[in-house]
Amino acid sequence: MIGSSATEPITVGLFVTCLVDLMRPTVGFATVKLLRDAGCKVSVPKAQTCCGQPAYNSGDNPDTRAIAEKVIEAFEGFDYVVAPSGSCAGMIKHHYPSLFANDPEMRPRAVALAGRTFELVSFLADVLKVENLEAAYDGIATYHDSCSSLREMGVKEQPRALLAQVKGMTLTEAPESETCCGFGGLFCVKYPDISGRMVDAKVDDIIATSADTLLSGDLGCLMNIAGRLHRRGSNIRVRHIAEVLAGMTNRPPLGEPVEKEKPRKEAG
Amino acid sequence: MESTTAAFRENTAKALGDAKLRDALSKLTDGFPASRREAIARLPEFDALRDAARDIKDHVLANLDFYLESFEARVVEAGGTVHWCRTAAEARTAILRTCKTAGAKTVTKGKSMIGEEIAINEHLEEHGIEPVETDLGEYIIQLRHEPPSHIIAPAIHLSKEQVADTFRDKHRHLSPGRSLDEPRALLDEARGELRRKFIGADVGLTGANMLIAETGSIVLVTNEGNADLTYSIPRVHIVIASLEKIVPTLEDATTILRVLARSATGQEMSVYTTFCTGPKRQDDLDGPDEFHVVLLDNGRTGMLGGEFHEMLRCIRCGACLNHCPVYKAIGGHAYGWVYSGPMGAVLIPGLIGLEEAGHLPNASTLCGKCEDVCPMRIPLPRMLRTWRRRQFERRQTSYPSRAGLRAWSLIARRPWLYRLGADIVVAVLAALGRARGRFRWLPLAGGWTQLRDLPAPEEGGTFISRYHLGEHGDGA
Numbered sequence: 243m244i245g246s247s248a249t250e251p252i253t254v255g256l257f258v259t260c261l262v263d264l265m266r267p268t269v270g271f272a273t274v275k276l277l278r279d280a281g282c283k284v285s286v287p288k289a290q291t292c293c294g295q296p297a298y299n300s301g302d303n304p305d306t307r308a309i310a311e312k313v314i315e316a317f318e319g320f321d322y323v324v325a326p327s328g329s330c331a332g333m334i335k336h337h338y339p340s341l342f343a344n345d346p347e348m349r350p351r352a353v354a355l356a357g358r359t360f361e362l363v364s365f366l367a368d369v370l371k372v373e374n375l376e377a378a379y380d381g382i383a384t385y386h387d388s389c390s391s392l393r394e395m396g397v398k399e400q401p402r403a404l405l406a407q408v409k410g411m412t413l414t415e416a417p418e419s420e421t422c423c424g425f426g427g428l429f430c431v432k433y434p435d436i437s438g439r440m441v442d443a444k445v446d447d448i449i450a451t452s453a454d455t456l457l458s459g460d461l462g463c464l465m466n467i468a469g470r471l472h473r474r475g476s477n478i479r480v481r482h483i484a485e486v487l488a489g490m491t492n493r494p495p496l497g498e499p500v501e502k503e504k505p506r507k508e509a510g
Numbered sequence: 511m512e513s514t515t516a517a518f519r520e521n522t523a524k525a526l527g528d529a530k531l532r533d534a535l536s537k538l539t540d541g542f543p544a545s546r547r548e549a550i551a552r553l554p555e556f557d558a559l560r561d562a563a564r565d566i567k568d569h570v571l572a573n574l575d576f577y578l579e580s581f582e583a584r585v586v587e588a589g590g591t592v593h594w595c596r597t598a599a600e601a602r603t604a605i606l607r608t609c610k611t612a613g614a615k616t617v618t619k620g621k622s623m624i625g626e627e628i629a630i631n632e633h634l635e636e637h638g639i640e641p642v643e644t645d646l647g648e649y650i651i652q653l654r655h656e657p658p659s660h661i662i663a664p665a666i667h668l669s670k671e672q673v674a675d676t677f678r679d680k681h682r683h684l685s686p687g688r689s690l691d692e693p694r695a696l697l698d699e700a701r702g703e704l705r706r707k708f709i710g711a712d713v714g715l716t717g718a719n720m721l722i723a724e725t726g727s728i729v730l731v732t733n734e735g736n737a738d739l740t741y742s743i744p745r746v747h748i749v750i751a752s753l754e755k756i757v758p759t760l761e762d763a764t765t766i767l768r769v770l771a772r773s774a775t776g777q778e779m780s781v782y783t784t785f786c787t788g789p790k791r792q793d794d795l796d797g798p799d800e801f802h803v804v805l806l807d808n809g810r811t812g813m814l815g816g817e818f819h820e821m822l823r824c825i826r827c828g829a830c831l832n833h834c835p836v837y838k839a840i841g842g843h844a845y846g847w848v849y850s851g852p853m854g855a856v857l858i859p860g861l862i863g864l865e866e867a868g869h870l871p872n873a874s875t876l877c878g879k880c881e882d883v884c885p886m887r888i889p890l891p892r893m894l895r896t897w898r899r900r901q902f903e904r905r906q907t908s909y910p911s912r913a914g915l916r917a918w919s920l921i922a923r924r925p926w927l928y929r930l931g932a933d934i935v936v937a938v939l940a941a942l943g944r945a946r947g948r949f950r951w952l953p954l955a956g957g958w959t960q961l962r963d964l965p966a967p968e969e970g971g972t973f974i975s976r977y978h979l980g981e982h983g984d985g986a
């Protein structure tokens with residue numbers, strides 16, 4: 243492995259993503275735990291904010307570059323950079339290098355960072371080869387393949403293989419697990435009616451599985467789907483996959499209040 | 511055709527409220543992808559064929575002048591004529607002139623997206639020539655004066671009941687009591703009507719799925735055989751094709767055919783695949799006396815070597831539409847012009863202007879499914895982003911968006927400011943959302959909360975703050 247001898251632990255810089263930082267810190271803590279349990283030395287640079295995707299997907303490349311430079315600077319010293327999101331990891335891995343295509347100083351640094359950046363679940367499965375997770379979860383879960391995880395980061399079997407190690411959990415597949423949920427960052431607020439139709443189709447597909455829990459590796463999709471599930475009166479529990487893999491499910495599911503929490507007793 | 515692309519929001523609202531359209535679209539977007547999947551499962555070398563098809567087109571595009579000139583030379587040798595047209599107007603003029611020289615009153619037509627692009631039907635009608643669409647779907651939408659809603663299934667937005675109503679309305683000479691309940695009855699009726707037109711037409715106008723440089727042939731791919739009757743019966747055959755349709759050899763054409771129908775409908779081959787070369791030869795039993803190819807540029811050469819270069823590989827299979835969740839939600843008419851879906855969102859701004867078509871590249875989640883299924887491996891999401899970048903550079907992005915982005919990026923570049931703001935906002939939202947764990951409504955979040963609840967942030971502060979205070983999470 244890059245930069246690590248047999249005795250020295252792998253160093254990982256955690257890019258926690260702005261959504262996890264702001265909305266769901268438990269995912270960050272779960273990520274730290276999973277990486278530490280697997281023997282990594284984890285650091286969380288304080289200088290991190292956002293990967294720049296909102297600007298990038300709005301065509302604002304100068305601002306994206308300014309943000310990306312900060313990210314590159316903050317994460318240069320680690321063997322690996324890991325994000326609990328296919329979308330933000332994909333941004334660093336695939337789009338940073340092309341952003342700096344004409345910048346001889348930044349381009350090699352962007353390419354080097356891209357080569358060391360991973361989405362959490364695939365990092366656990368493919369690089370750390372995690373087996374025998376300690377976690378348990380009482381429920382029937384279905385997994386939503388986020389578009390960036392699936393198509394940019396090649397994440398498909400890894401979450402299933404890891405979830406198979408979680409005691410007490412049954413995994414059931416939704417036929418349309420690979421179809422976009424309609425989040426799309428700013429898309430969902432710019433074109434709410436199209437996005438609404440898409441998330442409704444996603445919610446129909448999830449409800450039809452009879453699962454009581456929805457998991458995924460990207461918080462943006464999860465907030466979108468949870469929001470629509472709740473609006474439609476469903477009580478399917480929504481969590482980031484890292485929470486379940488790390489056994490950190492004491493906090494209520496996404497969008498549920500603390501008081502209501504009687505863990506693992508809610509019906510699907 | 512007049513575009514309604516600028517009214518994208520209104521078009522979308524209308525489409526989303528149309529229950530019949532919703533049924534039709536879900537049939538399409540369930541049916542074609544499933545057949546495609548099965549067809550590909552039966553062909554292990556499919557991905558290798560995609561690479562080969564892409565390489566063929568890349569090679570052609572790098573040597574376009576050479577292949578076009580050799581195509582022309584072969585067409586002329588076979589007794590045909592090539593009309594080089596830079597613009598839609600030039601192509602319309604060339605077609606009209608040829609029709610007039612032939613003394614044409616009726617022109618039968620095979621389905622052609624280039625025909626739609628240059629609005630040839632309207633042009634012919636204005637000059638007293640009747641164009642008759644002979645592809646069933648095109649025939650139906652021609653009767654209804656509608657544009658196609660899908661590049662390979664132009665009337666896919668209609669139910670069979672709507673088609674029956676249209677036929678009753680337009681075929682007044684037939685018995686009003688006839689039954690049109692079965693698709694078969696509709697087909698038979700259209701066939702009866704079209705048969706007379708086929709026989710009586712003076713000119714046949716078709717598109718071409720490919721042009722073959724080594725032989726001067728054109729390739730016609732249909733499931734109805736209508737293009738064959740269109741080119742073989744009338745005295746004059748006009749082919750309208752854009753210049754990127756060229757491939758070097760017959761062998762190359764067959765490679766592309768192997769990915770085309772599989773990607774489009776999941777068929778191994780379309781029902782009719784015809785290679786036409788020049789006018790009727792001495793011993794031929796049928797075929798046209800004259801063979802004209804109208805070669806259209808209409809902006810294509812301007813795309814060569816630029817950021818939309820790869821789009822010229824497109825073989826118009828429709829796979830990107832069939833698999834697009836946005837297309838599935840709104841259908842083809844919402845895009846407001848002749849193309850639709852991801853390929854339309856990339857092509858239309860180039861053809862009618864970014865000002866007019868500004869919504870299209872933005873109305874996408876960039877989910878990547880289109881690129882995933884495109885047989886020619888066209889990076890459609892990257893191109894949608896390119897349009898967004900150009901809009902931003904030309905200040906066509908709306909002011910609130912620009913201001914919002916500016917503010918966000920100013921904060922995102924200053925971690926201390928970001929931390930300060932984040933901690934305050936999160937504390938406030940977490941406190942407000944505590945009781946329900948989510949919001950049904952929040953100021954400035956109307957786009958989100960119109961259809962969704964917004965999960966409240968976790969209590970206790972942001973991750974970065976809590977982590978650096980030594981917390982380990984999960985109440986620990």
Ligand code: SF4
Binds near residue numbers: 826
């Ligand atoms: S862009 Fe690709 S998938 Fe879409 S029509 Fe063209 S070739 Fe087919």
